Amino acid sequence: MKNEKVKKEKIKKEKNKKEKIKNENKDERNIFQKLGYKIKNYCLKDTTRTVILVLIIIALYFLVNWGVRKIDLAQIDLTKDKLYTLTDTSKNVLKNLSHDTDVYVWGYTEDSSLIDLLKQYHSQNDKINYTVVTKDENPDLVEEYYLEEDYPVIIVKSDLKTNYVYQEDTYTYDASYNYVDITEQKLTNSILDVNTEEKTKVYFLEGKSNYSINGGVSYLSTALQDELYEVSSVNLLSTGAVPEDCDILAIMSLSSDLTESEANAIMEYINKGGNLLIAKDIRVTDFIDFTNFQKVLDLYGVSMPNKYVAETNDNTVAGSYGYVQSDVASDNEITRLIYNANAAPLLYYPGVIEIAGSEELATLKVTSNKLLYSSDEAVAINVENKEEENGQFTTGVSLEKIVSDGVTSKMVIFSTAVSFSDAMDTDIGLNIPMVQYPANYNTILNSFAYLGSKGELYSIRKSSSVTQYMPTETQDRTVRIIITVIPIIIIGSGFIVWFNRRKKA
16 A cells, blocks of 8 residues: 555656646747747837848848958868868977968968968967958069969968969879869978978989989979978989988989999998888899899898789789789878778889898897788799799888987888889870879878878878869859849748738738
8 A cells, every 4th residue: 555655646746747847838938929929019010110120130140240250260171081171280280380471372262262271270370370462452462472363372481481382283183083182281381391491301312223303203303392302312423422411312223233332321321320212123124133232121131032023813903914002001100091091002013022030120120010012812923933922922111220329220112113203104094103193102202201200291181082073154153143043032022921911911
């Protein structure tokens, strides 16, 4: 009996609680109904008051818009890959700028995505300020920078130097000719450049290679300069030593072996903590022994036999025999973002890189990390005797060598140079230089960034591409008419309905 009594009391309480909530909701509805009735009774039955109410609503609309513009908020980026949002890398590297930086924008409107991006730059660091230049408001700037109609340009200026970023510099195309926006990459690099007194210096070895910064790796040279490297050539036979200001020595394949003096100069550079990037093609028509070059590689415990890698897996063969879609390491600073983008470098006749065992590497004080490699179904073919070997083969590797207390030398080595060169192959639909193939471009530039201790500055390169749609003049005019006329029709219809109802009343 006691339990039944408790149960009844509990049910009664729940019922009272629901009744109370119901009454409260009813009271709230009554309040809104009364308010709505008052507005309708007071305003909508009187023409003057109705007009005043409409004018107040319109005024509030314009006031809110004016307030938002005054606050100068950046737009919300709803794109899947955040194409119009500053990357964390840009935010981090711009925090500690030491110089006031002015960005002058010519040929862009206030509502362009570029201006929205500049607002984000300013919000990250108030040393960065922008001005949308017009003839009427900034005639002095128009005259100073020789600005011309129909030639949009972004001028980035500090007290150290001035950079120009033209509209055609802010985009590129991927291998499928999709439009790729690189505005942030260009702007961040330009802002850093005008705030930097010294650049990372890269020297390409000349006199021993068919690749030079004037032809063969000219696109790579230009890309490096765009990313704030100072690029030069060096002939070790003439200089006798690697320049003291060299941060990275690049050896893009060899047409003949190093002389003993050249090898000694490079080894001395390594022992001082110098960094190297090496890309070497295999020898197909001759079989020269690169004895002195091997002495340099021995310091890191690697060798490059004259064997090329061929794939038997259809998923990794690209276009025609000799081209390979390489696998990339998922956990390496150089290839991590490439792996995440599900991209694969396109390698042409890559060779084999052999790495010494763990004991020998420990003796040499070297650590190695695989970057590029073949599938397990690949075949390594000896160019001289045509002998074949099955398995997985390394085609790119990064190495670090402790040369003395607190001093480390880094090297990145690839078993193909042509894959990062100006070479084109229209027979397989490759109508751009191989270095500009997106995954190749990022692999080689990321390697230089790693060697130059730039961190992951390269992550500001937007990986997403979009097919750009440009409406015709007729389509553009039609859309403008629709977005103008339809609101007018809706407003007009509202007044007609209201007027007819008033007449009936």
